[in-house]
Amino acid sequence: MDAERSAGEIVVPIVVVAEIERGRIDALTKAATAEQVLRMQERMMTSRQYLSQLAVRPFNRDFAKEFEKLKQNKRLARIGNIDLQVAAIALAARVKVITRNVRDFSRIPGLQIENWT
Numbered sequence: 001m002d003a004e005r006s007a008g009e010i011v012v013p014i015v016v017v018a019e020i021e022r023g024r025i026d027a028l029t030k031a032a033t034a035e036q037v038l039r040m041q042e043r044m045m046t047s048r049q050y051l052s053q054l055a056v057r058p059f060n061r062d063f064a065k066e067f068e069k070l071k072q073n074k075r076l077a078r079i080g081n082i083d084l085q086v087a088a089i090a091l092a093a094r095v096k097v098i099t100r101n102v103r104d105f106s107r108i109p110g111l112q113i114e115n116w117t
Helices: 014-030 034-052 061-072 081-093
Strands: 011-013 055-057
Touching: 011 014, 011 081, 014 034, 014 055, 014 081, 061 081
Parallel strands: 011 055
Antiparallel strands: none
């Protein structure tokens, strides 16, 4: 964990931010009525406001090295890139992943996970 981060602080990986924003943008651009556009716009703005209050952990060289190791592990081939990127960040930073996706993340050696749902 970074020295400037406090223990117990929730940090969101940049790839999760990108995934959330991509989902909101997709929903906004696929909106078929004016009412849907307004609703999707509001959800997008709410997400951005919420995310702006959280610390975002950018991808760096240490995370990239860990990601490459995970990609080379044939047993993890069915796990998506975004999940592997999140795992790489957590492994390199020695932090826990909070997720509902226990099935996939539990397959990654050495990764600490917790399900809050």
